[in-house]
Amino acid sequence: MSDLAAIWCASVALACAILAVTRPAIVHALIWLVAALLSLAGCFFALGAGFAGAVQILIYAGAIVAVFVFVVMTADASPEALARERARLAQGWRRPAAAVGLVALPLALGLLAGGTSPAAAPDSGPSLGAILFGPWAVAVEVASGLLLAALMGARHLGRRREEP
Numbered sequence: 001m002s003d004l005a006a007i008w009c010a011s012v013a014l015a016c017a018i019l020a021v022t023r024p025a026i027v028h029a030l031i032w033l034v035a036a037l038l039s040l041a042g043c044f045f046a047l048g049a050g051f052a053g054a055v056q057i058l059i060y061a062g063a064i065v066a067v068f069v070f071v072v073m074t075a076d077a078s079p080e081a082l083a084r085e086r087a088r089l090a091q092g093w094r095r096p097a098a099a100v101g102l103v104a105l106p107l108a109l110g111l112l113a114g115g116t117s118p119a120a121a122p123d124s125g126p127s128l129g130a131i132l133f134g135p136w137a138v139a140v141e142v143a144s145g146l147l148l149a150a151l152m153g154a155r156h157l158g159r160r161r162e163e164p
Helices: 002-022 026-046 050-074 079-091 094-112 125-132 137-158
Strands: none
Touching (some): 026 050, 050 125, 050 137
16 A cells, blocks of 8 residues: 555656646746655655655755745846746757756666665664764765855845846
């Protein structure tokens, strides 16, 4: 029964993620993103990984979405800005698509080749902390610096320009 629940939650998460990417209104996209993240938490709970589900809700559906709400609040949503952004997106989709292909191709080849299975996920807070602040401490700090830089960049790009 839990396998069926996990498959159901995964299909809901996939549908919500597709809707989050395809919605033109940023607030609607954010709501679909929250639904996708909560559906993934449901997948974790259905598969018996309660700790991972709780971390999914607290970190992603809570903290990361709060950062996205901050970005939405500071973004310039004027019709002129939206028209400029749509024109940029219509022109520049080839490079990001190539970057996704460069990342996804080795991953797909590794999965098809039957690589080694990943290590078991931590099942408690102290074991997660020991992993994140032990061998992965530098990567965690670099990721936090990148998130801070992205937040500052979003604030800088989203501020309203005062006309002289």
